[in-house]
Amino acid sequence: MTHNTPLSPRPLGHLHDTHHRVLTTAQLRAHGVTAAELSARTRPGGPWRQLLPHVHLLHPGPPTSEERLRGALLYAAREPAPGVPVQPTARHAHRPPYPGAMLTGLAALTLYGFRAAPPLTSLEHVDVLVPRQRRLRSTGYVRIVRGADVPAPRTVTGLPVAPVPRALADAVAGLREAEPVRRLLTEAVRGGHCEPAAVVEELTRAKLLGRPHVAGAVDALVAEGRSIAEGRLYRMVREYGLPDPLWNVDLRLPGGPPLGAVDAYWPNEAVAVELDMRHGDGEDAVWSRYADRRERLERLGITVVHLTPAKLRESTAQQAAVVRTALMAAGDREPAAYVVALPR
Structure with a gap:
């Protein structure tokens, strides 16, 4: 058996399903696509295109926002060990679809519904958080963010996403003006996404509090957090008849x-x-x-x-x-x- 030999040949008709319009080379191989066929389909004018290294878009047009996100996660996810199925089966249904990778930064905040975060279609880069020891480079529209302590992801619209405090810290790291930082931090607290202490903890861990525009936004965040907590205390006393x-x-x-x-x-x-x-x-x-x-x-x-x-x-x-x-x-x-x- 050569590396071009498909592991388990399968018909390709089902790959037109929305969730399978972005696949890795390994996943296509598992579906019976040989290296020669992949090369033919992704050549200029072909029905497919290469979206990222080893990640392919199964139609010739531009990717949708969802396809860009899934492509970024597929690029950054750990490849399964040899002999492990790349498509979940009943036996392997517990395996996460994008092991070792999660969306973070502005893309994650947009998925959480932050109004202060830009729409996915306007994002030049998609940040993906991976463990620090991973040997992986940023490429194309994917920006790799490494972390020594990677949190457990949340699932938002079916995708693994960093918790809000971590996503905020990764977003703030790339912002150079005070107003966007202030809007994001304020919405995080005012919108009930997280508490100020959790945000400040992540900003401290990322060594961002030394930046004047971040420190000023944090002062406003803490004041906002106290005001909201006091409001909750007032409502608690009133609503519970104390x-x-x-x-x-x-x-x-x-x-x-x-x-x-x-x-x-x-x-x-x-x-x-x-x-x-x-x-x-x-x-x-x-x-x-x-x-x-x-x-x-x-x-x-x-x-x-x-x-x-x-x-x-x-x-x-x-x-x-x-x-x-x-x-x-x-x-x-x-x-x-x-x-x-x-x-x-």
């Missing part, structure tokens, strides 16, 4: 030093809620400040409930139950020290 607290107050002992700021405080029950807005560098130091403040307040008999933006978004009812339980338990505790609550 008593009205004092909002955004500084606590202090009468005539004494400040004890710290809290986002909500129920003076009769001595219960405080604090939004945990840690992000980026210095997280340990920020947590240390949270812990010190919580310890000071709890020594005075004040119960402190920490809520994260993610928990407020994903499990509002559960967080409301946590606060309600703390309020109801107030009667079983020793009376708290009297503190003064001043508006922030």
Whole structure:
């Protein structure tokens, strides 16, 4: 058997199906296409064309946006080991169609529905994330992005896509102006795609916070994230029938030093809620400040409930139950020290 011998000859009629209009050389070989036939079909004026190295478009016209994305993934995906079927069968249905590759950057954000991301038809490059050890070069319209810690992909419109924070970081890496960066980061938070902390973590890992236009956008992102989290906290109190607290107050002992700021405080029950807005560098130091403040307040008999933006978004009812339980338990505790609550 030579390398031109098809592994399992099959008729080609089914290849006109939409999902099979972009195939690799190995996949075509598995369908019975010899090297000579492939060469004849992809010559100028032929019915097929080469889209990328070892990736072929099974019609002569330009590729659609979906075909460009699938072609990019096929180019970057790991080739199956010898003897492993390249087309999924019932036995191999669990195998991902594009192992070791996922869309990232602006193309991924467009698939997620970001209005601030350009349409797929206007993208000059499609970014594909692969593990750092892969020996693979950018080519044509495909731009290879390597990562030491590659996240598990999400599936969007049937394609593997990097999680939003990672896709954002890869998109921001290629942007040089502040306004597009600001729009993308703001939409990520305002649209509920992810929390600011996750975005800042990825930007930090990619060493992008040293760029002034990125740092400025992150400041706006954090402010936006706090505003949204506060809005969720207000709605939680109202919608779940919790008593009205004092909002955004500084606590202090009468005539004494400040004890710290809290986002909500129920003076009769001595219960405080604090939004945990840690992000980026210095997280340990920020947590240390949270812990010190919580310890000071709890020594005075004040119960402190920490809520994260993610928990407020994903499990509002559960967080409301946590606060309600703390309020109801107030009667079983020793009376708290009297503190003064001043508006922030």
